Amino acid sequence: MSDNHADIRASVRALCEKFPPEYWRKLDRERAYPTEFVKALTEAGFLAALIPESYGGSGLTMGAAAAIMEEIHASGSNGAACHAQMYTMGTILRHGNDAQKKKYLPKIAAGELRLQAFGVTEPTSGTDTLSLRTTAKREGNDGYVINGQKIWTSRAEHSDLMLLLARTTPKEQARKRTEGLSVFIVDMKEQAKAIAIKPIRTMMNHATTEVFFENLRVPVENLIGEEGQGFRYILGGMNAERILIASECIGDAKWFIEKATDYAKSRAVFGKPIGQNQGIQFPIARAYAQMRAAELMVHEAAYKYDAGGDIGPEANMAKLLAADASWAAADMCVQTHGGFGFAEEFDIERKFRETRLYQVAPISTNLILSYLAEHVLGLPRSY
Ligand SMILES: Cc1cc2nc3c(=O)[nH]c(=O)nc-3n(C[C@H](O)[C@H](O)[C@H](O)COP(=O)(O)OP(=O)(O)OC[C@H]3O[C@@H](n4cnc5c(N)ncnc54)[C@H](O)[C@@H]3O)c2cc1C
Secondary structure (H helix, E strand, C coil): CCCCCHHHHHHHHHHHHCCCHHHHHHHHHHCCCCHHHHHHHHHCCHHHCCCCHHHCCCCCCHHHHHHHHHHHHHCCCCHHHCHHHHHCCHHHHHHCCHHHHHHHHHHHHHCCCCEEEEECCCCCCCCCHHHCCCEEEEECCCEEEEEEEEECCCCHHHCCEEEEEEECCCHHHCCCCCCCEEEEEEECCCCHHHEEEEEECCCCCCCEEEEEEEEEEEEHHHEECCCCEHHHHHHHHHHHHHHHHHHHHHHHHHHHHHHHHHHHHHCEECCEEHHHCHHHHHHHHHHHHHHHHHHHHHHHHHHHHHHCCCCHHHHHHHHHHHHHHHHHHHHHHHHHHHHHHHCHHHCHHHHHHHHHHHHCCCCCHHHHHHHHHHHHCCCCCCC
16 A cells, blocks of 8 residues: 555654553543543544535545554554544435535534444344344334343443434334444433433443433434434444444554563563563564454455455454454563563553454454354355
8 A cells, every 4th residue: 555644654653643542541540531532633633534614624534544543553552532523424424415424524624523332232132133122112203212122232321312213113024134223423411311321341442331211202304314224324334334444453552562562672670681582572473463363454454445346355354353363462572471461561461451352343253253243255254
């Protein structure tokens, strides 16, 4: 790829330098939200990268957006607190009507409205999205009444809006298996009384929650696109999410590889640098090769995304390979550091916990393999 977005990368690096490891360590200890970091990224316009200029965004390519997320992670920061602001709006952009785009996109671009919450996963259905149980019942001409529960709704406490997937037609009455679900824009502040948010403490600092809806009223103008077609809209948006999270994994892998290389050069045991031993060199070199290969697939996916067309296979493979590369690099980095890999002040154990998530979310490794087996290789559906 010719354009590696050097200027954007340098600006992101410069911004991240203002948020040193101590900042992230303290937040991690307190499980606190990086408000100042998210504010700085928003003010610099990075989170509006994918919003067209006509709606107040920067109108950048997916390649540029991916470079932003990668650089955040390669600097030792964590984009998980705000990455959804970059891609969740894509559902409004692609499937919303003119009035919705004009109402929401400029404010999201300016950071006046945070669209950070994405309510898809439920406790009973898990990966089987079509079995979700949250219902949206049409009530007269005014709108819908929503009841149900979501789980793992990240950043719900730090968002003004939520993109919510709910069932509008009972599963057995839907014309097709993939129909009967609809997407809504929920104004969480306006509807606060009908929404209960319960934080879930996790092994890393991720601001994730359970969300309960009791008679949540959503006006009809907040339905995105056609009723019953929501699953298709959400799936389309997931490709962007996968590419951007894959970029974060590439950034993490680069961070682990740099840390390990520096340490292997400076740490002397038995009178020589540990990095002189092939037992230390080879895992670092292997992690580097694995990261570079995954990086190529991320570039390919971003390039195809910008060119248009079906990028399901590339987006999924980018996510799979990048998550594997960051996890392999994380494990190698701990091993290279010996005991210090476990010490909080080296930041490795924190990044190790953070990058582990991407084997499971936003889609687990097994489900990507099933997708490739069925949709690319034509093998029988396994579930
Ligand atoms: C920290 C965190 C943040 C998240 N943020 C969000 C969010 O903001 N919004 C949101 O909607 N969701 C979010 N998620 C949910 C995430 O997308 C799911 O956890 C993920 O898709 C896996 O679903 P599950 O946890 O229900 O696992 P399950 O579906 O219960 O699966 C459990 C395990 O079984 C495997 N498995 C299941 N079915 C099959 C099969 N047919 N073949 C082979 N293996 C199978 C899976 O791969 C997985 O390893 C988040 C999750 C976490 C942990």
